[in-house]
Amino acid sequence: MTEGIKGVLAMVGACTIWGLSPLFFKLIAHVPPLEVLAHRTIWSLAALSVILAVRGHLGRIRDGLAKPGAAVMTLLAALVISTNWFAFIHSVQVGRALEASLGYYIFPLVAVLFGVAFFGDRLRPLQGVAVALAATAVTVLTLGLGVLPVISLFLAVTFAMYGALKRRLRTDPVASVAAEVALLAPAALVWLALVHGGGWTDMTGRPGAVFAADLFSTVLLVMAGPVTAVPLWLFSYAAQRVVLPTLGLIQYMNPTLQFLCATLVFAEPVTVWHALAFPVIWLGLAIYSHDGLRHARRLRQEARTLGL
Numbered sequence: 001m002t003e004g005i006k007g008v009l010a011m012v013g014a015c016t017i018w019g020l021s022p023l024f025f026k027l028i029a030h031v032p033p034l035e036v037l038a039h040r041t042i043w044s045l046a047a048l049s050v051i052l053a054v055r056g057h058l059g060r061i062r063d064g065l066a067k068p069g070a071a072v073m074t075l076l077a078a079l080v081i082s083t084n085w086f087a088f089i090h091s092v093q094v095g096r097a098l099e100a101s102l103g104y105y106i107f108p109l110v111a112v113l114f115g116v117a118f119f120g121d122r123l124r125p126l127q128g129v130a131v132a133l134a135a136t137a138v139t140v141l142t143l144g145l146g147v148l149p150v151i152s153l154f155l156a157v158t159f160a161m162y163g164a165l166k167r168r169l170r171t172d173p174v175a176s177v178a179a180e181v182a183l184l185a186p187a188a189l190v191w192l193a194l195v196h197g198g199g200w201t202d203m204t205g206r207p208g209a210v211f212a213a214d215l216f217s218t219v220l221l222v223m224a225g226p227v228t229a230v231p232l233w234l235f236s237y238a239a240q241r242v243v244l245p246t247l248g249l250i251q252y253m254n255p256t257l258q259f260l261c262a263t264l265v266f267a268e269p270v271t272v273w274h275a276l277a278f279p280v281i282w283l284g285l286a287i288y289s290h291d292g293l294r295h296a297r298r299l300r301q302e303a304r305t306l307g308l
Contacts, residue, residue: 007241011250014234017227019257022097023265024227028220029093031210034202035195036224037086038188039211041181043225048178051233060175061182070169077165078180084158091151098268101258102141103155105281108248108288109134110160118164126291133284137277144273173236174229245296249289 028036052058064074091100109131115121123131142148169176194200196209210217238247259278262268 003241007238008246008250010234011238011242011247012253014231014238015250015253016257017231017234018254020261021227022092022100022258022261024220024223025089025092026266028217028224030206031217031221032202032204032206032208033086033090033093034191035208035210036089036221037082038191038195039221040085040089040224040228041082041184041188042192043222044228045178045181045185045225047225047229048174048181048232051229052175052178057172057175060172061178063171064169064176064179065183073165073169074176074179075183077162077169077176078183080158080162080165081177081180082184084155084162087151087154087158091155095266095268096151097258097262097266098270098274099149099151100155101255101262102149102278102281103152104159104255104258105252105278105285106134106138106152106156107159108251109284110156111163112288114160114164119167124291124295126287130284130288130291133280133287137280137284140280141273141277144276145271173239174232177232243296245289245293248292252285252289 065071088100091097112127112131116123138149211221212218263270
């Protein structure tokens with residue numbers, strides 16, 4: 001088996017775990033979302049540390065914290081991804097996984113706009129068409145449902161912000177996430193101490209403190225670590241062996257599986273407005289992907305011409 005095939009299989013594995021994660025978080029929907037987030041942070045740090053230790057890269061966690069500028073960027077990335085995780089967990093718990101899947105479909109197109117706004121990237125014509133189609137889909141949903149798809153836009157924007165911050169860090173993806181959750185772990189521990197010792201609740205007002213009180217919930221909360229760490233490790237492995245356009249295409253497995261979980265497993269309602277908006281998004285992504293593949297092919301041809 002070639003390294004390229006191994007990379008593709010690793011990416012498929014990562015996207016399968018990400019795409020089916022709504023099923024996992026639905027199992028712990030009885031646990032308040034902020035409590036789930038706190039456990040996800042702590043057990044992710046443990047799982048990521050084990051992966052890095054096995055790879056002999058545990059010391060790389062310091063890379064994102066060694067210099068003040070890098071530490072600030074890592075902290076900002078940690079805060080952004082934690083809010084993204086919280087919104088996703090909450091959306092699954094309240095029966096809005098369909099809206100969450102739309103957010104991760106929109107994300108690549110929002111990321112394009114972030115590249116133009118913050119990194120001076122040039123918007124190619126077909127990319128502009130894809131972004132316009134995404135805006136059209138959001139407008140259709142807003143007018144049809146009478147409400148802005150806040151969860152979708154929040155997830156797309158925060159994940160694009162996270163990607164923009166990661167572009168500035170340029171460190172090993174597994175080690176950088178480990179550094180992020182390491183910064184968040186003290187706050188997570190304090191929150192859990194207040195939940196268990198002081199009866200604190202989050203904005204949902206639901207009672208928590210289920211860890212160690214319920215074996216099934218306890219095991220699932222601990223498993224939130226590997227559920228976060230393993231796909232990141234697989235993605236890191238794939239990114240070293242697979243070209244970016246291929247990674248981008250495979251990555252659409254994630255929101256597609258989320259969409260199927262929401263509609264087929266959770267039986268969330270698909271309105272006529274969803275039926276109109278989602279195909280528009282898919283068309284935009286198809287155009288975006290075609291443009292990306294064509295651009296990558298042109299760059300390879302130019303490189304061969306120049307003898308690079």
